[in-house]
Amino acid sequence: MEHPEQVPQTDRATLAGLGESRLLEEVFAAYGGLPGGGVLVGPGDDTAYLRVPSGAVLATTDTVVRGRDWRDEWSTGEDVGVKVVTQNLADLAAMGGRGTGLLVTLVAPQDLPVDWVRDLLAGTAWAATRAGVPVVGGDLSSAGAQEVVVSVTALGELGEGVARPVLRSGARAGDVLAVSGPLGRSGAGLLLLRRGVAPGRDGQEAGLLDHHRRPTTDLEQGPVAARAGARSMIDVSDGLVRDADRVARASGVRVRLDPGPLDRLAGLLQPALAPADARAQVLAGGEEHELLATFPPRTGPPDGWTVLGQVVPSQADDEPPAGVWLEGRRLDPRTGGWDHFGG
Amino acid sequence: MEHPEQVPQTDRATLAGLGESRLLEEVFAAYGGLPGGGVLVGPGDDTAYLRVPSGAVLATTDTVVRGRDWRDEWSTGEDVGVKVVTQNLADLAAMGGRGTGLLVTLVAPQDLPVDWVRDLLAGTAWAATRAGVPVVGGDLSSAGAQEVVVSVTALGELGEGVARPVLRSGARAGDVLAVSGPLGRSGAGLLLLRRGVAPGRDGQEAGLLDHHRRPTTDLEQGPVAARAGARSMIDVSDGLVRDADRVARASGVRVRLDPGPLDRLAGLLQPALAPADARAQVLAGGEEHELLATFPPRTGPPDGWTVLGQVVPSQADDEPPAGVWLEGRRLDPRTGGWDHFGG
Numbered sequence: 001m002e003h004p005e006q007v008p009q010t011d012r013a014t015l016a017g018l019g020e021s022r023l024l025e026e027v028f029a030a031y032g033g034l035p036g037g038g039v040l041v042g043p044g045d046d047t048a049y050l051r052v053p054s055g056a057v058l059a060t061t062d063t064v065v066r067g068r069d070w071r072d073e074w075s076t077g078e079d080v081g082v083k084v085v086t087q088n089l090a091d092l093a094a095m096g097g098r099g100t101g102l103l104v105t106l107v108a109p110q111d112l113p114v115d116w117v118r119d120l121l122a123g124t125a126w127a128a129t130r131a132g133v134p135v136v137g138g139d140l141s142s143a144g145a146q147e148v149v150v151s152v153t154a155l156g157e158l159g160e161g162v163a164r165p166v167l168r169s170g171a172r173a174g175d176v177l178a179v180s181g182p183l184g185r186s187g188a189g190l191l192l193l194r195r196g197v198a199p200g201r202d203g204q205e206a207g208l209l210d211h212h213r214r215p216t217t218d219l220e221q222g223p224v225a226a227r228a229g230a231r232s233m234i235d236v237s238d239g240l241v242r243d244a245d246r247v248a249r250a251s252g253v254r255v256r257l258d259p260g261p262l263d264r265l266a267g268l269l270q271p272a273l274a275p276a277d278a279r280a281q282v283l284a285g286g287e288e289h290e291l292l293a294t295f296p297p298r299t300g301p302p303d304g305w306t307v308l309g310q311v312v313p314s315q316a317d318d319e320p321p322a323g324v325w326l327e328g329r330r331l332d333p334r335t336g337g338w339d340h341f342g343g
Numbered sequence: 344m345e346h347p348e349q350v351p352q353t354d355r356a357t358l359a360g361l362g363e364s365r366l367l368e369e370v371f372a373a374y375g376g377l378p379g380g381g382v383l384v385g386p387g388d389d390t391a392y393l394r395v396p397s398g399a400v401l402a403t404t405d406t407v408v409r410g411r412d413w414r415d416e417w418s419t420g421e422d423v424g425v426k427v428v429t430q431n432l433a434d435l436a437a438m439g440g441r442g443t444g445l446l447v448t449l450v451a452p453q454d455l456p457v458d459w460v461r462d463l464l465a466g467t468a469w470a471a472t473r474a475g476v477p478v479v480g481g482d483l484s485s486a487g488a489q490e491v492v493v494s495v496t497a498l499g500e501l502g503e504g505v506a507r508p509v510l511r512s513g514a515r516a517g518d519v520l521a522v523s524g525p526l527g528r529s530g531a532g533l534l535l536l537r538r539g540v541a542p543g544r545d546g547q548e549a550g551l552l553d554h555h556r557r558p559t560t561d562l563e564q565g566p567v568a569a570r571a572g573a574r575s576m577i578d579v580s581d582g583l584v585r586d587a588d589r590v591a592r593a594s595g596v597r598v599r600l601d602p603g604p605l606d607r608l609a610g611l612l613q614p615a616l617a618p619a620d621a622r623a624q625v626l627a628g629g630e631e632h633e634l635l636a637t638f639p640p641r642t643g644p645p646d647g648w649t650v651l652g653q654v655v656p657s658q659a660d661d662e663p664p665a666g667v668w669l670e671g672r673r674l675d676p677r678t679g680g681w682d683h684f685g686g
Contacts, residue, residue, distance in 0.1 A: 041510065052400050165388075
């Protein structure tokens, strides 16, 4: 089925009108100037070919879908490009790694405006440049319906001085739990959008909306944490409680959150959000992409990280045996609130 | 937007009814038994982590979309899984490489039958096992509309004894052009399906339909060709003329096809196809995934390959200067037929 249906080639403003070869020229132009010291073969052949000096490669993939992961009325193509690249690179950072190459795939209907695609190229290129990572390949595919899908694969290597990847399963009783930055910004931004808030370019609300639309975090903190002795790490993509719960279960431990730092982080979302909403976003807001890690008690986290709690042994009668606790009660990873059934 | 809309969780036969965590269990089960000697960290953490003994990694990605790349009335989920894995691994083979890891992404509506996904898992696992490649990661994403998208990224390394990747740009005047197997089978199978042919399980027509639904090629021929001295290589994914044209343009040469071997390959598609249709499919049929390569004249291709023609210098007055020629006339890469404007 190598010959997709022809559509009238009259409207230059859509993908169908531009045509695949012109679109590919724009793709190569957008990604052509990116850093690429380790790229032995770049886009345009059957595969890319990348140097891997360390002898082992990190690989992850994350996909976003219009209507599910973004809404056109709230996010531009550029926002989407920044977000999908950032969330892939954050996964590398959460292993103690950094990116060495990206593959970018777009599945889009023929009547998609070319300007949206140009924005997407600009956003992915901006986020890739910021992280010093080249785009080495990808795929373009037309879809019959209204679906727009952007899928990114990120390749990477462990950061300099990092001997092994930091897994979710390495947390040990006695470890200190810490996060590399604020929490709940993206979730707060989404809440404001849902409420119809249209803030100006400055101020707290604008910052929250920005982080929702195009999260940018300090990806170097992944290798920094690994070098500082992080024993477990994950990036906060589905909310503090849910991601901490993944670490707890993978490690077979309890994670005990302290109320003090949660209140301080919630304070950063106020007054844009009421206190209860702010607290809920700190616990459950996703797409934050800051790093959550545990460190041996004697070393503790790197400068600039916020201690959130401790790792303690799971109790013999806990069911399930691992989880996240706050003020003596278990939190439900699905909601970030109290678990009314589990503990 | 981390909380996709809830749908009634009553129908266990759909993705929504099964739920993400149960689906993930099935994914891990399907891929858990695959070979994985070089996998240092497999699915379940933030990224996979793979050994790269050679110090450089091949990476490619290819996506298929329902309605464009397959039709449910003609292909099962298992067929789709075999096909998308094969086309990715064929890209690695075309560099002289072999797979070391796959990432598999599924974007699907909540009402997609779980059985289709199970078939997809079985097909991808079968093709991965056949090639000795583990599935090391991926992504699941729900879509609002009817679109089903399967995106695969394949990582690999050069085959044993292969010093450098074989590019499209290495063809030199004097080289012999050869293909690793038959041509036009997938295109012929599609033509039969469009004509409503419903053949039995055996015979020529069944073989053609099989190759359309789930192409399988000898992927080891990529490294074999590289070791034999291939100077350029590509897999036939968009048809002989179009892919040979890519090699010609990348190398700045003319590729001159011989009519004799084309007729013999067309004969393999008869009597299922009439002679003219068979010839057209040999020239333009896509999704074949056999390998097309050029070799220095003194060594020639490996055993079992079919010589299709020669590489000759492009002529001073050719416009465009590179292309594919047959019986003194230029072939149009878009159709595989005579180019009525270009030469």
